[in-house]
Amino acid sequence: MDRIHLLLATSGGETWEKQVSAVTLPGALGSLGILxxxxxxxxxxxxxxxxxxxxxxxxxxxxxxxxxANVADNEVTLxxxxxxxxxx
Amino acid sequence: MANMRAIRNRIKSIESTRQITRSMRMVAASKLRRTQExxxxxxxxxxxxxxxxxxxxxxxxxxxxPLLQPREGNRLCLVLFVGNRGLCGAYNTALVKxxxxxxxxxxGEEISLVVCGRWGREQIASLGRPVLRVFDxxxxxxxxxxxxEIAEYLKKLYLGGETDRIVLLYEHYRSALTQEPDxxxxxxxESGHGGAKLDVIFEPDPETLLDRLSELVLLNTVxxxxxxxxxxxxxxxxxxxxAASDNTDELIAQLSLKLNHARQAAITTEITExxxxxxxxxxx
Numbered sequence: 001m002d003r004i005h006l007l008l009a010t011s012g013g014e015t016w017e018k019q020v021s022a023v024t025l026p027g028a029l030g031s032l033g034i035l036x037x038x039x040x041x042x043x044x045x046x047x048x049x050x051x052x053x054x055x056x057x058x059x060x061x062x063x064x065x066x067x068x069a070n071v072a073d074n075e076v077t078l079x080x081x082x083x084x085x086x087x088x
Numbered sequence: 089m090a091n092m093r094a095i096r097n098r099i100k101s102i103e104s105t106r107q108i109t110r111s112m113r114m115v116a117a118s119k120l121r122r123t124q125e126x127x128x129x130x131x132x133x134x135x136x137x138x139x140x141x142x143x144x145x146x147x148x149x150x151x152x153x154p155l156l157q158p159r160e161g162n163r164l165c166l167v168l169f170v171g172n173r174g175l176c177g178a179y180n181t182a183l184v185k186x187x188x189x190x191x192x193x194x195x196g197e198e199i200s201l202v203v204c205g206r207w208g209r210e211q212i213a214s215l216g217r218p219v220l221r222v223f224d225x226x227x228x229x230x231x232x233x234x235x236x237e238i239a240e241y242l243k244k245l246y247l248g249g250e251t252d253r254i255v256l257l258y259e260h261y262r263s264a265l266t267q268e269p270d271x272x273x274x275x276x277x278e279s280g281h282g283g284a285k286l287d288v289i290f291e292p293d294p295e296t297l298l299d300r301l302s303e304l305v306l307l308n309t310v311x312x313x314x315x316x317x318x319x320x321x322x323x324x325x326x327x328x329x330x331a332a333s334d335n336t337d338e339l340i341a342q343l344s345l346k347l348n349h350a351r352q353a354a355i356t357t358e359i360t361e362x363x364x365x366x367x368x369x370x371x372x
Contacts, residue, residue, distance in 0.1 A: 007136075009132050009133040009136060010133065010232075011130075011133055011232070011304050011305075011307040011308035011311065012130075012232035012235075012311060013126060013129030013130040013132075013133065013232075013311075014129075015129070015132055015133075027291060028291070028292055028296065029291060029292055032291075039289055040286070040287065040288045040289065041288060041289040041290075041291060042140065042143065042144060042288055042289070042290050042291070042294075042297050043289075043290075043291040043297075044291065044292060044296050044297055044300050045300075066300060067300065067304065068140065068297055068300050068301050068304070070136070070139075070140050070143070072288075077136055077140075079133065079136060079137055079140065079301065079304055080304075081303075081304060081307065
Protein backbone atom coordinates (compact mmCIF):
# COMPACT_ATOMS: atom_id res chain seq x y z
CA MET A 1 0.00 0.00 0.00
CA ASP A 2 1.94 3.01 -1.15
CA ARG A 3 -0.93 4.99 -2.62
CA ILE A 4 -3.21 7.54 -1.03
CA HIS A 5 -6.87 8.03 -1.89
CA LEU A 6 -7.36 11.79 -1.98
CA LEU A 7 -10.88 13.21 -1.74
CA LEU A 8 -11.82 16.87 -1.68
CA ALA A 9 -15.44 17.71 -0.73
CA THR A 10 -17.01 21.15 -0.45
CA SER A 11 -20.02 22.02 1.69
CA GLY A 12 -21.79 22.96 -1.57
CA GLY A 13 -21.57 19.38 -2.87
CA GLU A 14 -18.55 19.60 -5.19
CA THR A 15 -16.14 16.64 -5.00
CA TRP A 16 -12.80 15.74 -6.59
CA GLU A 17 -10.93 12.48 -6.02
CA LYS A 18 -7.82 10.70 -7.25
CA GLN A 19 -5.26 8.04 -6.31
CA VAL A 20 -2.03 9.90 -5.53
CA SER A 21 1.41 9.15 -4.16
CA ALA A 22 2.03 12.38 -2.22
CA VAL A 23 0.01 15.40 -1.06
CA THR A 24 1.20 18.85 0.04
CA LEU A 25 -1.29 20.93 2.04
CA PRO A 26 -1.33 24.52 3.31
CA GLY A 27 -1.70 23.64 7.03
CA ALA A 28 -2.56 26.24 9.66
CA LEU A 29 0.93 25.78 11.15
CA GLY A 30 2.76 25.71 7.82
CA SER A 31 3.07 23.60 4.69
CA LEU A 32 2.48 19.92 5.30
CA GLY A 33 3.60 16.94 3.21
CA ILE A 34 1.76 13.62 3.44
CA LEU A 35 3.00 10.29 2.09
CA UNK A 36 1.41 6.84 2.29
CA UNK A 37 1.11 5.19 5.72
CA UNK A 38 0.91 8.54 7.53
CA UNK A 39 -0.31 8.44 11.15
CA UNK A 40 -4.00 9.35 11.67
CA UNK A 41 -4.31 13.13 11.85
CA UNK A 42 -6.84 15.95 11.80
CA UNK A 43 -5.36 19.18 10.56
CA UNK A 44 -6.71 22.72 10.09
CA UNK A 45 -6.09 24.14 6.62
CA UNK A 46 -5.54 27.72 5.55
CA UNK A 47 -6.66 29.20 2.28
CA UNK A 48 -4.03 28.56 -0.39
CA UNK A 49 -2.67 26.18 -2.98
CA UNK A 50 -2.43 22.44 -2.39
CA UNK A 51 -0.71 20.01 -4.71
CA UNK A 52 -0.64 16.28 -5.22
CA UNK A 53 1.42 13.88 -7.31
CA UNK A 54 -0.66 11.41 -9.28
CA UNK A 55 0.28 7.80 -10.07
CA UNK A 56 1.27 8.92 -13.59
CA UNK A 57 3.78 11.34 -12.06
CA UNK A 58 1.82 14.52 -12.89
CA UNK A 59 1.43 17.31 -10.36
CA UNK A 60 -2.08 18.68 -9.85
CA UNK A 61 -2.57 22.03 -8.12
CA UNK A 62 -5.84 22.99 -6.51
CA UNK A 63 -6.73 26.32 -4.91
CA UNK A 64 -8.63 25.65 -1.70
CA UNK A 65 -10.48 27.66 0.94
CA UNK A 66 -10.02 27.28 4.69
CA UNK A 67 -11.04 23.86 5.92
CA UNK A 68 -9.99 20.70 7.63
CA ALA A 69 -8.03 17.60 6.53
CA ASN A 70 -8.64 14.10 7.83
CA VAL A 71 -5.81 11.60 7.36
CA ALA A 72 -6.49 7.95 8.17
CA ASP A 73 -5.71 4.54 6.59
CA ASN A 74 -4.07 5.98 3.48
CA GLU A 75 -7.09 8.18 2.86
CA VAL A 76 -6.81 11.95 2.87
CA THR A 77 -10.15 13.77 2.97
CA LEU A 78 -10.36 17.55 2.74
CA UNK A 79 -13.53 19.29 3.93
CA UNK A 80 -13.70 22.77 2.41
CA UNK A 81 -16.13 25.53 1.55
CA UNK A 82 -14.75 25.97 -1.98
CA UNK A 83 -12.07 24.73 -4.37
CA UNK A 84 -10.78 25.31 -7.90
CA UNK A 85 -8.51 22.95 -9.84
CA UNK A 86 -5.72 25.03 -11.46
CA UNK A 87 -4.27 22.34 -13.77
CA UNK A 88 -5.28 18.77 -14.42
CA MET B 89 -79.06 25.12 -27.95
CA ALA B 90 -78.14 27.57 -25.18
CA ASN B 91 -77.40 24.61 -22.92
CA MET B 92 -75.13 23.02 -25.56
CA ARG B 93 -73.21 26.25 -26.02
CA ALA B 94 -72.68 26.51 -22.26
CA ILE B 95 -71.35 22.94 -22.11
CA ARG B 96 -69.01 23.55 -25.08
CA ASN B 97 -67.66 26.70 -23.40
CA ARG B 98 -67.12 24.80 -20.18
CA ILE B 99 -65.21 22.02 -21.99
CA LYS B 100 -63.03 24.62 -23.72
CA SER B 101 -62.24 26.31 -20.42
CA ILE B 102 -61.41 22.98 -18.74
CA GLU B 103 -59.16 22.05 -21.66
CA SER B 104 -57.16 25.24 -21.20
CA THR B 105 -56.91 24.50 -17.45
CA ARG B 106 -55.64 21.03 -18.35
CA GLN B 107 -52.95 22.57 -20.53
CA ILE B 108 -51.83 24.74 -17.61
CA THR B 109 -51.78 21.88 -15.07
CA ARG B 110 -49.89 19.63 -17.51
CA SER B 111 -47.24 22.28 -18.16
CA MET B 112 -46.93 22.95 -14.42
CA ARG B 113 -46.42 19.22 -13.83
CA MET B 114 -43.69 19.09 -16.47
CA VAL B 115 -41.96 22.20 -15.10
CA ALA B 116 -42.06 20.72 -11.57
CA ALA B 117 -40.65 17.41 -12.86
CA SER B 118 -37.70 19.10 -14.52
CA LYS B 119 -36.99 21.29 -11.46
CA LEU B 120 -37.28 18.21 -9.25
CA ARG B 121 -34.61 16.34 -11.22
CA ARG B 122 -32.10 19.17 -10.90
CA THR B 123 -32.76 19.83 -7.20
CA GLN B 124 -32.67 16.16 -6.28
CA GLU B 125 -29.30 15.65 -8.04
CA UNK B 126 -27.76 18.62 -6.20
CA UNK B 127 -29.20 17.46 -2.88
CA UNK B 128 -27.68 13.99 -3.31
CA UNK B 129 -24.29 15.54 -4.13
CA UNK B 130 -24.24 17.04 -0.63
CA UNK B 131 -24.56 13.66 1.07
CA UNK B 132 -20.82 12.81 0.81
CA UNK B 133 -19.83 15.93 2.67
CA UNK B 134 -22.55 15.42 5.31
CA UNK B 135 -21.42 11.84 5.99
CA UNK B 136 -17.69 12.63 6.18
CA UNK B 137 -18.18 15.75 8.30
CA UNK B 138 -20.28 13.77 10.80
CA UNK B 139 -17.53 11.12 11.05
CA UNK B 140 -14.84 13.77 11.58
CA UNK B 141 -16.97 15.56 14.15
CA UNK B 142 -17.39 12.34 16.11
CA UNK B 143 -13.66 11.69 15.89
CA UNK B 144 -12.94 15.20 17.17
CA UNK B 145 -15.37 14.99 20.05
CA UNK B 146 -14.38 11.46 21.11
CA UNK B 147 -12.82 11.61 24.52
CA UNK B 148 -13.87 15.25 25.08
CA UNK B 149 -16.16 15.90 28.06
CA UNK B 150 -17.14 19.33 26.88
CA UNK B 151 -16.10 21.96 24.43
CA UNK B 152 -15.68 25.73 24.47
CA UNK B 153 -16.67 26.00 20.84
CA PRO B 154 -19.65 28.44 20.89
CA LEU B 155 -21.57 26.64 18.14
CA LEU B 156 -21.48 23.31 19.98
CA GLN B 157 -21.98 24.34 23.59
CA PRO B 158 -25.55 23.71 24.80
CA ARG B 159 -27.26 26.63 26.58
CA GLU B 160 -29.57 26.75 29.55
CA GLY B 161 -32.04 29.35 28.18
CA ASN B 162 -35.53 28.63 26.85
CA ARG B 163 -35.63 30.77 23.71
CA LEU B 164 -36.23 28.72 20.59
CA CYS B 165 -36.03 29.93 17.01
CA LEU B 166 -38.05 27.84 14.57
CA VAL B 167 -36.94 28.14 10.94
CA LEU B 168 -39.81 27.32 8.57
CA PHE B 169 -38.95 26.19 5.04
CA VAL B 170 -42.20 26.93 3.16
CA GLY B 171 -42.60 27.05 -0.62
CA ASN B 172 -42.51 30.16 -2.79
CA ARG B 173 -46.10 29.59 -3.95
CA GLY B 174 -49.09 27.31 -3.49
CA LEU B 175 -50.60 24.73 -5.87
CA CYS B 176 -48.61 21.95 -4.26
CA GLY B 177 -51.26 20.09 -2.30
CA ALA B 178 -50.88 20.05 1.47
CA TYR B 179 -47.14 20.85 1.38
CA ASN B 180 -47.32 24.30 3.00
CA THR B 181 -50.33 23.73 5.24
CA ALA B 182 -48.77 20.57 6.72
CA LEU B 183 -45.72 22.62 7.71
CA VAL B 184 -47.78 25.36 9.34
CA LYS B 185 -49.81 22.70 11.17
CA UNK B 186 -46.60 21.07 12.47
CA UNK B 187 -45.40 24.49 13.64
CA UNK B 188 -48.77 25.08 15.36
CA UNK B 189 -48.51 21.75 17.19
CA UNK B 190 -44.92 22.48 18.23
CA UNK B 191 -45.95 25.91 19.55
CA UNK B 192 -48.89 24.37 21.43
CA UNK B 193 -46.51 21.89 23.09
CA UNK B 194 -44.01 24.59 24.12
CA UNK B 195 -43.80 24.64 27.89
CA GLY B 196 -42.31 27.90 29.03
CA GLU B 197 -40.43 28.25 25.75
CA GLU B 198 -40.21 31.59 23.99
CA ILE B 199 -40.60 30.75 20.32
CA SER B 200 -39.69 33.07 17.46
CA LEU B 201 -39.83 32.33 13.74
CA VAL B 202 -37.63 32.76 10.68
CA VAL B 203 -39.29 32.02 7.35
CA CYS B 204 -37.55 30.79 4.19
CA GLY B 205 -39.98 31.12 1.27
CA ARG B 206 -42.67 33.54 0.05
CA TRP B 207 -45.81 31.53 0.79
CA GLY B 208 -48.44 32.27 3.44
CA ARG B 209 -47.60 35.48 5.30
CA GLU B 210 -51.10 35.52 6.79
CA GLN B 211 -51.05 31.87 7.87
CA ILE B 212 -47.65 32.33 9.47
CA ALA B 213 -48.73 35.56 11.16
CA SER B 214 -51.71 33.64 12.60
CA LEU B 215 -49.25 31.46 14.56
CA GLY B 216 -48.95 34.49 16.82
CA ARG B 217 -45.16 34.38 17.22
CA PRO B 218 -42.71 37.12 16.21
CA VAL B 219 -41.24 36.64 12.73
CA LEU B 220 -37.60 37.75 12.92
CA ARG B 221 -36.89 37.57 9.21
CA VAL B 222 -38.38 36.36 5.94
CA PHE B 223 -36.06 35.14 3.17
CA ASP B 224 -38.47 35.74 0.30
CA UNK B 225 -36.15 35.81 -2.70
CA UNK B 226 -35.00 32.18 -2.67
CA UNK B 227 -34.87 30.51 -6.08
CA UNK B 228 -36.48 27.18 -6.96
CA UNK B 229 -33.05 25.54 -7.18
CA UNK B 230 -31.22 27.15 -4.23
CA UNK B 231 -27.49 27.84 -4.63
CA UNK B 232 -24.71 27.58 -2.03
CA UNK B 233 -24.73 31.41 -1.83
CA UNK B 234 -28.41 31.49 -0.87
CA UNK B 235 -27.82 28.79 1.76
CA UNK B 236 -24.76 30.74 2.96
CA GLU B 237 -26.87 33.87 3.49
CA ILE B 238 -29.37 31.97 5.67
CA ALA B 239 -26.61 30.10 7.58
CA GLU B 240 -24.74 33.35 8.26
CA TYR B 241 -27.90 35.06 9.56
CA LEU B 242 -28.78 32.12 11.84
CA LYS B 243 -25.22 31.94 13.15
CA LYS B 244 -25.26 35.65 14.00
CA LEU B 245 -28.65 35.25 15.66
CA TYR B 246 -27.31 32.44 17.83
CA LEU B 247 -23.91 33.95 18.64
CA GLY B 248 -25.55 37.34 19.30
CA GLY B 249 -27.48 35.66 22.11
CA GLU B 250 -30.93 36.34 20.62
CA THR B 251 -31.89 32.68 20.82
CA ASP B 252 -30.68 29.60 22.71
CA ARG B 253 -31.61 26.96 20.18
CA ILE B 254 -32.31 26.94 16.45
CA VAL B 255 -34.51 24.20 15.00
CA LEU B 256 -35.25 23.77 11.29
CA LEU B 257 -38.77 22.70 10.29
CA TYR B 258 -38.99 21.35 6.74
CA GLU B 259 -40.73 18.69 4.66
CA HIS B 260 -38.61 15.56 4.87
CA TYR B 261 -38.42 13.72 1.53
CA ARG B 262 -39.22 10.13 2.50
CA SER B 263 -40.10 8.96 -1.01
CA ALA B 264 -41.64 10.27 -4.21
CA LEU B 265 -45.06 9.60 -2.65
CA THR B 266 -44.47 10.65 0.94
CA GLN B 267 -43.10 13.87 2.31
CA GLU B 268 -43.71 14.80 5.93
CA PRO B 269 -42.77 17.64 8.26
CA ASP B 270 -39.60 17.02 10.25
CA UNK B 271 -37.55 18.90 12.86
CA UNK B 272 -33.76 19.14 12.86
CA UNK B 273 -31.71 20.93 15.51
CA UNK B 274 -29.22 23.21 13.76
CA UNK B 275 -27.66 25.00 16.72
CA UNK B 276 -26.08 24.09 19.04
CA UNK B 277 -24.62 21.38 16.80
CA GLU B 278 -25.20 17.95 18.33
CA SER B 279 -21.81 16.26 18.32
CA GLY B 280 -22.18 13.26 20.63
CA HIS B 281 -19.44 13.98 23.17
CA GLY B 282 -17.77 11.28 25.16
CA GLY B 283 -16.67 7.82 24.16
CA ALA B 284 -13.14 6.46 23.95
CA LYS B 285 -10.37 8.87 23.01
CA LEU B 286 -8.87 8.01 19.64
CA ASP B 287 -5.18 7.98 18.82
CA VAL B 288 -5.20 10.90 16.40
CA ILE B 289 -2.81 13.83 15.94
CA PHE B 290 -4.65 17.19 16.17
CA GLU B 291 -3.02 20.12 14.44
CA PRO B 292 -3.03 22.76 15.88
CA ASP B 293 -5.59 21.70 18.57
CA PRO B 294 -9.11 20.13 18.78
CA GLU B 295 -10.84 23.44 19.62
CA THR B 296 -9.55 25.23 16.48
CA LEU B 297 -10.50 22.21 14.39
CA LEU B 298 -13.98 22.14 15.93
CA ASP B 299 -14.48 25.85 15.16
CA ARG B 300 -13.51 25.34 11.51
CA LEU B 301 -15.57 22.19 11.12
CA SER B 302 -18.68 23.57 12.82
CA GLU B 303 -18.78 26.49 10.33
CA LEU B 304 -18.67 24.03 7.43
CA VAL B 305 -21.24 21.69 9.02
CA LEU B 306 -23.60 24.62 9.60
CA LEU B 307 -23.38 25.73 5.97
CA ASN B 308 -23.77 22.20 4.65
CA THR B 309 -26.75 21.41 6.90
CA VAL B 310 -28.66 24.54 5.87
CA UNK B 311 -27.91 23.89 2.19
CA UNK B 312 -28.95 20.22 2.44
CA UNK B 313 -32.21 21.06 4.25
CA UNK B 314 -32.98 23.82 1.74
CA UNK B 315 -32.47 21.42 -1.17
CA UNK B 316 -34.42 18.61 0.53
CA UNK B 317 -37.32 21.01 1.21
CA UNK B 318 -37.28 22.12 -2.44
CA UNK B 319 -37.15 18.50 -3.61
CA UNK B 320 -40.24 17.77 -1.49
CA UNK B 321 -41.97 20.92 -2.78
CA UNK B 322 -41.37 20.06 -6.46
CA UNK B 323 -42.53 16.47 -5.83
CA UNK B 324 -45.67 17.69 -4.04
CA UNK B 325 -46.42 20.11 -6.88
CA UNK B 326 -45.87 17.41 -9.48
CA UNK B 327 -48.26 15.05 -7.69
CA UNK B 328 -50.87 17.77 -7.20
CA UNK B 329 -50.71 18.86 -10.83
CA UNK B 330 -50.83 15.26 -12.01
CA ALA B 331 -54.00 14.71 -9.95
CA ALA B 332 -55.47 17.96 -11.29
CA SER B 333 -54.77 16.86 -14.90
CA ASP B 334 -56.46 13.50 -14.22
CA ASN B 335 -59.47 15.33 -12.77
CA THR B 336 -59.78 17.55 -15.83
CA ASP B 337 -59.75 14.43 -18.06
CA GLU B 338 -62.60 12.99 -16.01
CA LEU B 339 -64.55 16.27 -16.10
CA ILE B 340 -64.14 16.57 -19.87
CA ALA B 341 -65.40 12.97 -20.33
CA GLN B 342 -68.47 13.71 -18.19
CA LEU B 343 -69.19 16.98 -19.99
CA SER B 344 -68.75 15.38 -23.43
CA LEU B 345 -71.37 12.79 -22.45
CA LYS B 346 -73.68 15.58 -21.29
CA LEU B 347 -73.10 17.44 -24.55
CA ASN B 348 -73.95 14.34 -26.60
CA HIS B 349 -77.17 13.84 -24.61
CA ALA B 350 -78.14 17.46 -25.18
CA ARG B 351 -77.36 17.18 -28.90
CA GLN B 352 -79.38 13.98 -29.17
CA ALA B 353 -82.30 15.61 -27.36
CA ALA B 354 -82.14 18.60 -29.71
CA ILE B 355 -82.12 16.36 -32.80
CA THR B 356 -85.02 14.28 -31.46
CA THR B 357 -87.03 17.44 -30.76
CA GLU B 358 -86.31 18.72 -34.25
CA ILE B 359 -87.38 15.43 -35.89
CA THR B 360 -90.56 15.34 -33.78
CA GLU B 361 -91.33 18.90 -34.84
CA UNK B 362 -90.78 18.08 -38.54
CA UNK B 363 -92.87 14.90 -38.36
CA UNK B 364 -95.62 16.73 -36.43
CA UNK B 365 -95.61 19.58 -38.98
CA UNK B 366 -95.76 17.21 -41.95
CA UNK B 367 -98.65 15.24 -40.36
CA UNK B 368 -100.57 18.46 -39.80
CA UNK B 369 -100.08 19.47 -43.49
CA UNK B 370 -101.23 16.01 -44.71
CA UNK B 371 -104.41 16.18 -42.59
CA UNK B 372 -105.36 19.44 -44.28
